[in-house]
Amino acid sequence: MNKNVLKVAKFEIIRQLKKPAFWAATLLIPLFIGLVYFISFISASSVDTDVHFDENTKIAITDEAGILTPGMPYVIDGDREHGKEMVKNGEVDLYFYIPADFAENKKAEFYHISEGLEIFNTDGNILKVILTQNSAARVNELDVLALTGNYEVVDNKLAKDGADSNALGKAIIPFFIGIVFFMFIALCGNRFLLTVVEEKENRISEMILTSISAKHLIVGKIIAMLALGLVQIAALVIPILLLVFAKSGDSFIAPILSTIEVDPVSITLNIILFAASAVLYAGVCTFVGSLVSTARDASSFIGPAIIFMVFPLYFMQMFMVEPNLIVQVFTYFPLSAPVALMLRNGFGTISTPEFCIGIAVVAVSAVIVIRLATKTFQKNAINFNIVKPKFLKRSGFKKK
Amino acid sequence: MKNMVEVKNFRMDFNDKTVIRDLSFEVKKGEIFGLLGANGSGKTTTMRALLGFYHPTSGELLVDGKKYTPEDSKVTIGYLPEERGLYRKETVIDTMVYFGNLKGLNDPLSWSLKYLERVGLSDKINEKIEKLSSGQQQKIQLGITIMNDPKLLILDEPTKGFDPMNRRLLMEIIEELHKKGTSIIMITHYMDEVERLCDRALLLKDGVVRAYGTIAEIKKEFGGKSLDQIFVDVYGDSNE
Numbered sequence: 323m324n325k326n327v328l329k330v331a332k333f334e335i336i337r338q339l340k341k342p343a344f345w346a347a348t349l350l351i352p353l354f355i356g357l358v359y360f361i362s363f364i365s366a367s368s369v370d371t372d373v374h375f376d377e378n379t380k381i382a383i384t385d386e387a388g389i390l391t392p393g394m395p396y397v398i399d400g401d402r403e404h405g406k407e408m409v410k411n412g413e414v415d416l417y418f419y420i421p422a423d424f425a426e427n428k429k430a431e432f433y434h435i436s437e438g439l440e441i442f443n444t445d446g447n448i449l450k451v452i453l454t455q456n457s458a459a460r461v462n463e464l465d466v467l468a469l470t471g472n473y474e475v476v477d478n479k480l481a482k483d484g485a486d487s488n489a490l491g492k493a494i495i496p497f498f499i500g501i502v503f504f505m506f507i508a509l510c511g512n513r514f515l516l517t518v519v520e521e522k523e524n525r526i527s528e529m530i531l532t533s534i535s536a537k538h539l540i541v542g543k544i545i546a547m548l549a550l551g552l553v554q555i556a557a558l559v560i561p562i563l564l565l566v567f568a569k570s571g572d573s574f575i576a577p578i579l580s581t582i583e584v585d586p587v588s589i590t591l592n593i594i595l596f597a598a599s600a601v602l603y604a605g606v607c608t609f610v611g612s613l614v615s616t617a618r619d620a621s622s623f624i625g626p627a628i629i630f631m632v633f634p635l636y637f638m639q640m641f642m643v644e645p646n647l648i649v650q651v652f653t654y655f656p657l658s659a660p661v662a663l664m665l666r667n668g669f670g671t672i673s674t675p676e677f678c679i680g681i682a683v684v685a686v687s688a689v690i691v692i693r694l695a696t697k698t699f700q701k702n703a704i705n706f707n708i709v710k711p712k713f714l715k716r717s718g719f720k721k722k
Numbered sequence: 723m724k725n726m727v728e729v730k731n732f733r734m735d736f737n738d739k740t741v742i743r744d745l746s747f748e749v750k751k752g753e754i755f756g757l758l759g760a761n762g763s764g765k766t767t768t769m770r771a772l773l774g775f776y777h778p779t780s781g782e783l784l785v786d787g788k789k790y791t792p793e794d795s796k797v798t799i800g801y802l803p804e805e806r807g808l809y810r811k812e813t814v815i816d817t818m819v820y821f822g823n824l825k826g827l828n829d830p831l832s833w834s835l836k837y838l839e840r841v842g843l844s845d846k847i848n849e850k851i852e853k854l855s856s857g858q859q860q861k862i863q864l865g866i867t868i869m870n871d872p873k874l875l876i877l878d879e880p881t882k883g884f885d886p887m888n889r890r891l892l893m894e895i896i897e898e899l900h901k902k903g904t905s906i907i908m909i910t911h912y913m914d915e916v917e918r919l920c921d922r923a924l925l926l927k928d929g930v931v932r933a934y935g936t937i938a939e940i941k942k943e944f945g946g947k948s949l950d951q952i953f954v955d956v957y958g959d960s961n962e
Contacts, residue, residue, distance in 0.1 A: 333820045525807025532773055532801040533824040535793050704775050
């Protein structure tokens, strides 16, 4: 690699790393994730979600439905009015009334002295605990399991050819890479634009281009911004992965992790697609940056480019089934290709050869766009006013 | 090759407007050459075309016999453009070291420190560029321009915005480089600077040469008048 490219990349990386704003943007999301996790952890440990009541809680139940075992300590002979009276007199803290039509209407009532604005009073769950414990004592373990539904039904899908089909397991890694790509766009887009625009905004391009070529300058800047983007993505993804693996025994996460299908070829292709897409996006941003002369001008151009890139998301349902013409167009149109390929790969509606062709389209487009950006920057390096491309001139585009 | 710069039949059109018409001149190796003319006469355009920022409509612009590109040229060039700027958020020393690296200096840090001391900015080493006055920023730009010991130095209105002290400093630096054999092209409106420093000069008006030669030859051609008077005479025509 050319020495000047590395010199530019080094300078750009160091100057960005020195900026507090870079670290704020890099660490803000992981810190936020950590904070949310910490708060949920504290909340989980301080709030006991199990329904329980201490021995001092005085309870009375009128069981008109006859659901409870005769002789249970809380059951009283009195009717509902008697129970309410007991609450009023302070003889009991909680009074439960199970009506005779409980099995039919599935409704019971509970009474207690209100302590002000109680929106979420969970004391009613105490009756559920009492009923469950009472019933469990009368039936065997299998019946309890069958009645409570506290068991897992493992999903074993078959593909059309009868082989095991693990659509979810195959989709997790492609979709994860897709999400990372969106994070990359969100975090780095502005920087790609500004790093090129600042050369013109600061009126420095004329001086710098007598020392190095536009190609080396642009490529150096792209390398630096990609490297910084990877740092930010790593700062974001690594804590998430650590959190997932720390919680790998969790009843929600464990089944998902166990389904993940690790196919080295697929992972490699996905990483290549991510890299090519990131470079293409960098190329588009630098091209826009090289076309205009201020960050303000750039923002009005980059919007449509980003819309093109995320456009396939609006047609997501089409990507779940056999691809039609629109899906094929999105797959091979350079700007929409990254997201379209990620979606189709995730939904398993693209063959490996097609996927490879799509990656090649993205990679070749990235190279072309960067070459275009270089030439445009060289041409417009000393154009300190907005450049009006011919098609905009024809359509009456006015200089701001 | 005796000439550092050769401009042959250079014509430059922007859309329908012709800015330079059939311009030809040479800058000899080791000389100080004055490129003179009023605003909009085509001086900066000529230098930008020489450095490859503009593609000439026709003609040739050569540096040491070849079209200039930063990666291919063996001639080190220092260019102080008319439109000046620096990375405003960076420190003085970081900016200078970066440019020094790009220009291939072995030890850009030492060179920069020495230069900053010479121009009285050694206390501003870690200051951000945006905190400096415009005159101080110009000194940094001048330092960057000359740091690679250029064989060809192009200064576009170098004293613009300089106070008399800094003008004197700049003249000293130009003279030093001249003694080292650097070819210098100076674009300026100050005729006293031209008379004092330049070996030869060219006066442009509307992209056409109005005077070209040694200072003595130009004066002789205009009846022994001062350069100031010649300038007024040439541009006075258009006001009549």
